[in-house]
Amino acid sequence: MCEANAYMVKDGKEELLMEAVDLIEPEDNNGSYRIMNIFGEQKIIKGRIKLMNLVAHKILFERTA
């Protein structure tokens, strides 16, 4: 499976937000994303995408100023 783990980068550290993320979708223009994993769990992540590395199965978010 090709899902990825989502992390929030804070002070240079990666805090796990959710494992096995399948879907990432922006929420309507309010600077957040809805993520959903393969188990159907959902979270709203306030912030922006900092980097995605699919081969490494990583999605990094960061807070916007």
Place this chain on the structure above:
Amino acid sequence: MCEANAYMVKDGKEELLMEAVDLIEPEDNNGSYRIMNIFGEQKIIKGRIKLMNLVAHKILFERTA
């Protein structure tokens, strides 16, 4: 491998931008993304992420108004 194909959605149709994308990174706050595939090819995509579906290996971009 868990790379994905990137598409631009235009008038409801998906136009292939790049295959086998590994890295996605926002360009410095100018509303575009740098994408790179597993072969080291790079493109700058003007627009925003519309949807990512990792299990389906799809990244959809759309133009911003």
